[in-house]
Amino acid sequence: MITLDQLRCFLAVAEEMNFRRAALRLNMTQPPLSRQIQALEHGIGTLLIDRSRRAIRLTPAGQSFLRSARRILEDVAGAAQDACRIASGDAGQLTLAFTAASSYVFLPRLVTLLRQRLPAINLVLREMTTPQQLAALQGDQIDLGLLRPPVTLPGMRAMRVYREPLVLALPSGHRLAQAGAIRLGELAAETLITYPPVEGPYLYGLVDGLLRVAGVTPAAVQYVTQTHSIMALVGAGLGVALLPQSAERFCPPDITFHSLVEEERASAELMLAWRTGSANPLVPVLRALLAADPQIAASGGGTASA
Numbered sequence: 001m002i003t004l005d006q007l008r009c010f011l012a013v014a015e016e017m018n019f020r021r022a023a024l025r026l027n028m029t030q031p032p033l034s035r036q037i038q039a040l041e042h043g044i045g046t047l048l049i050d051r052s053r054r055a056i057r058l059t060p061a062g063q064s065f066l067r068s069a070r071r072i073l074e075d076v077a078g079a080a081q082d083a084c085r086i087a088s089g090d091a092g093q094l095t096l097a098f099t100a101a102s103s104y105v106f107l108p109r110l111v112t113l114l115r116q117r118l119p120a121i122n123l124v125l126r127e128m129t130t131p132q133q134l135a136a137l138q139g140d141q142i143d144l145g146l147l148r149p150p151v152t153l154p155g156m157r158a159m160r161v162y163r164e165p166l167v168l169a170l171p172s173g174h175r176l177a178q179a180g181a182i183r184l185g186e187l188a189a190e191t192l193i194t195y196p197p198v199e200g201p202y203l204y205g206l207v208d209g210l211l212r213v214a215g216v217t218p219a220a221v222q223y224v225t226q227t228h229s230i231m232a233l234v235g236a237g238l239g240v241a242l243l244p245q246s247a248e249r250f251c252p253p254d255i256t257f258h259s260l261v262e263e264e265r266a267s268a269e270l271m272l273a274w275r276t277g278s279a280n281p282l283v284p285v286l287r288a289l290l291a292a293d294p295q296i297a298a299s300g301g302g303t304a305s306a
Contacts, residue, residue: 158272
């Protein structure tokens with residue numbers, strides 16, 4: 001069997017063209033060096049070094065084998081370096097799931113941060129609803145999730161990475177479209193387009209709770225899963241919606257956005273969730289990067305919860 005030590009010995013002899021100098025280079029004596037070369041030739045089944053003359057030289061087989069030996073040793077060194085980088089969290093693959101709304105503002109910021117600080121990693125992104133992400137985390141299908149709270153499943157932890165107010169989206173022809181900040185009480189008898197209780201329980205509960213506190217009962221409710229679909233229906237004049245402020249980033253011309261007078265009670269949170277037993281070394285590296293990010297700290301994020 002050919003060993004790496006044999007390859008290193010052969011490479012030293014081939015480059016030095018002298019057993020004595022090769023032995024000094026490898027910090028060994030000549031007899032064990034000669035035995036390594038002999039064992040290599042025996043394993044291959046042919047001579048690699050012509051020793052019949054005063055000055056040694058490579059046989060044609062040795063010249064061919066030298067190219068392969070160099071490549072093998074370079075590959076081994078590269079593999080070892082890659083393994084160390086992956087173990088330290090400087091490289092490797094990270095699978096991150098995200099909700100559609102998080103892609104408006106926070107996800108681009110996160111991707112930019114990763115490109116700057118961890119350019120060697122392979123980032124795999126998957127769009128999923130919060131319930132889908134929780135199931136994928138439990139099934140070890142993703143490493144991290146950008147999702148809505150709460151994260152209460154056993155074996156998982158989460159940290160808040162973003163907080164934003166809710167805003168009111170109105171059709172551009174709505175009676176309140178020219179107003180400034182709007183009270184929730186002014187939405188009585190409006191048709192509400194909002195998130196469904198099963199696929200979007202967090203934002204559904206947030207909107208429903210705010211309206212209940214304000215004593216507002218919508219005339220009708222239309223449930224839609226994705227924020228961009230809700231905006232499309234609002235733009236078509238089918239109702240009004242309470243959305244995370246990041247939706248303003250892609251404001252269509254047929255919608256106006258308005259702050260709420262009750263803004264201090266109306267904020268949506270985005271969490272980063274992970275499995276406590278994750279074996280991917282990039283998971284704690286990313287968590288540390290986000291915890292140290294000043295924009296996250298300014299939004300009150302960075303605190304892990306069970």
